[in-house]
Amino acid sequence: MTAPAEELCALTLRQAGERMAAGAVSSLELLEASLARIERLDPALGAFLAVAGERAREKAREADGRRARGERRSVLDGVPLAVKDLFLTRGFPTTAGSRVLEGYRPPYDAAAVERLEAAGAVLVGKLNMDEFAMGSSNENSGYKLCHNPWDLSRTPGGSSGGSAAAVAARLVYGTLGTDTGGSIREPASFCGVVGVKPSYGRVSRYGVVAFASSLDQVGPIARTVEDAALLLATIAGHDPRDSTSSTRPVDDYLLALAGGARGLRIGVPREWLSGGVDPGTLAAVRAALDTYERLGATLLDISLPHSRFGVAAYYLIAPAEASSNLARYDGVRFGLRAPGHGLKEMYGETRDQGFGAEVKRRIMLGTYALSAGYYDAYYLRAQKVRTLVRRDLDEAFERCDVVAGPVAPGVAFKLGEKIEDPLQMYLADVFTITANLAALPALSVPCGQDARTGLPVGLQLLGRPFDEATLLRAARALERETGAFPAPPEPS
Amino acid sequence: MPLSEFEMVIGLEVHAELLTRSKIFCSCSTAFGGAPNDHTCPVCLGLPGSLPVLNERVVEMAVTVGLALGCHIRPRSVFARKNYFYPDLPKGYQISQYELPICLGGQVPFTVDGAEKVVRLTRIHMEEDAGKNVHGVSADGASGVDLNRAGVPLLEIVSEPDLRSADEAVEYLRSLRAILMALSVCDGNMQEGSIRADANVSVRRRGSERLGTRCEIKNMNSFRFLKAAIEYEARRQVEVLTGGGQVEQETRLFDPDRGETRSMRSKEEAHDYRYFPEPDLPPVVVPPALIERLAAALPELPRARSQRYQEELGLSPYDAGVLVSDARVATFFDRALSAYGAGPEAAKKVANWVNGEVARLANESAAVPGQWKLTPEKLAAVLRLVDAGTIGGPGAKKVLEEVFRSGADPAILVMEKGLAQVSDEGAIEAAVDRVLSRSPAEVERHRSGKKNLTGFFVGQVMKDLGGKGNPAVVNALIRKKLGGG
């Protein structure tokens, strides 16, 4: 490919938007550069499940038309983006990474997709993911593996693996993922990009295929904190079609970015840094905390005594809700139907053929946790533990503004390394799960590279309810100090 | 007989479709009928990514019913998912209420065999209706699923097992239906399934305090079927017990063609609904201000209205009861009465016509009171024509039928169709003379004691007058002429 195209792909979202506004590049040029790069790199990467070339070109031309008439809608107008295949896109295949929805064309768009398109964004395609968002490695995709752009033999993380890989590999300028137990933050950490899980209720879940209704949240993945803030500002806000959507006004995230870290009180949970974390990851996290201190922030030792029970609580609550949310995939009204059976067999056969092993496992787990005689001991108890986890954080936030720690116990692991042992995979969610259970905002910002492997390490920041602004401000302060995180080495 | 050693114990779960314009969790129309799946959207179709949004009118109606029935209204209630698989249940779960329903307690008064009874309620909750499975939609015997009804709001009203006979169950349901219609929350149309009842039936030896094993008979939408089903089921259970067996707890369906109940699901199908609070909907909050507003707006309920009719208008309990069984009819009666007159005599007259001829015409036409072409004022006009002697009973019926059909003005109708009866004494006397003079034998027999021949003469005179003789005048003149004898 010609150098200029590669240069275009290396821009941040903000830079791409500004160049278009200045007339230096058209949306169509940006798009063609993206599409060419996707064609070249994605066969090895596996980030995309579907590319909407023609549809995107049409949108790009429309954006260029608006620009020519002086009718630009936003900084995002004309910028190529992509979304996790969990978001419904009207008339365009939406699979949730599952065979049960192979070829499914929904009759409506997700709210977040509507908002991006209303801002003028050009959606390039749908991104690979763990089936129904269940997984931490993208290895549960019903279609194909996704690879980490830093090392193709490793996982990009999950469940929003494709969303993180596509941004890290500079295939598009930003993506949307979802985070139920860490599915934005962990891939962002593994791929060296920024990923934000907003507070529960900050972004509408309308049109997002549901996994665990009380935990799912939509969020941006981007190269820089500012890009992530731009995307979040576009999708956040009340939606009357989602009864769990918050009516709280949306803060000015961009304004908050410049705040700096001076005076920030950062709580560091002692349980999170006391073993169980790879040395390389721990070192990078500690280095970031040292940087914050140099910038004038105060580090405080806090305790989250119940956070270690979070995995157990999560792996009862999420599968329980999922077992109910996935009952609609029955072959009756849409999606896969196993042919040639009576009604009773149709259900079992359809779901057997349509669902992969992890999905089946979680449906079984969730069904068990809700079933008669077990509800109190499992589901109900887990919901009470959830309250305890939240209380720990409420107490912590009386003394600090953000809570900081690792995103994951290590860097991106090798494909195939953990897939045989589901429980091992689950345990790695220990740090991210806390924010989902507590319904709090959290993000991952790259903070260094693992000394041994050179792989990216992310720092996790958690905030008060609806205080994404402080999180973004803190993340930006770190990023400004350490410099933008590098792109992975270009494949030959 | 063994049957009399046992008593039956019945509780009813009544599902009432609410008269909202849109469904409980989406804005699709609740209108009955329409092409299959025409009134659907991603939410009621259970498409991926869809989310429920509560219709505020459903809460208002639930609170209204709760207030009318003396329930405790929970300030905070919670929706829950009831999980099971069935083609007419698009999400694979029904959004209902489980541990924390909107209303608790309450009672429903009704009358059976002249005695007044009260049945306690356990609870009332809100939920969504399922769609419809239609059998044999294609030549290969496949079934079809129509989700127009999926998401229609329902109130489930659960009674304590206080009912002791099929007749009580029927009268309870009638009373409840009348109340729901009086509150304008349900149209009471049982053929269309606006009200459906499940009956929990068990039997026990008389004098026993313990409840027997119960069976649930599902989805009855007629009083006749309800009565037949309960009676059959009670007999069946008694037979099982007296035969030394045990009643199995199960769900049964009533087969109206055979007059029997039969088991609905296989025995292994244990109902583990795995209820849990609906995470997509926050708890329902009912503020005191809403309760006050709705309480102030409660209309007169059937029982109170019936009492008033009896006390103020002197109507019989029966007549009053029939009127209030449909609030719209009772309102029609009120308006007709105020257009016609006052006092017990007037009330009785109007009530007789409304409960009699008007009811008959209404049943035949299937039009609901709001749609009748016969207005209360026009009924009053007909009655005044009768009072004036312009038409007699049979004539009035003819006029009423025509007005019901076309909405024509009664007085004009009488004139145009020449329905006026002959009341003129002179004309009638002439007819009586003609009849008596050509029937000397009968006159003789009447004179010698066969007084029942009066009817014969009346008939003959009416024939002579083309059926239009004023019966009162005809009778009076015949007696006068035959007089002395």
Add this chain to the structure above:
Amino acid sequence: MSLSLEEVRRIASLARLKLSPEEEERFALQLSAILGYVEELRALDVSGVEPMTHALSAGEAPPVRADEERPGLGAPLAVAAAPEREGTYFKVPRIIE
């Protein structure tokens, strides 16, 4: 916490999942391990603790909708993705009650 094959089959039936014998065995083992792990929650004292069944904090305006009807998708679009349809019905194998 050990799950028997019989329990696995019962749960699979409730969830309408058809499992192969091999899957049944594998799930029995894996689910037993997971359930064994979550047993640690029993050690916690949760007396008097309210379950967090709804994630959105209190104090939000109640999300209710006025009772107005809006046109839906219309029958053709509603059944457009149906694996099988008959007219505008979703067609399914014969339902026996």
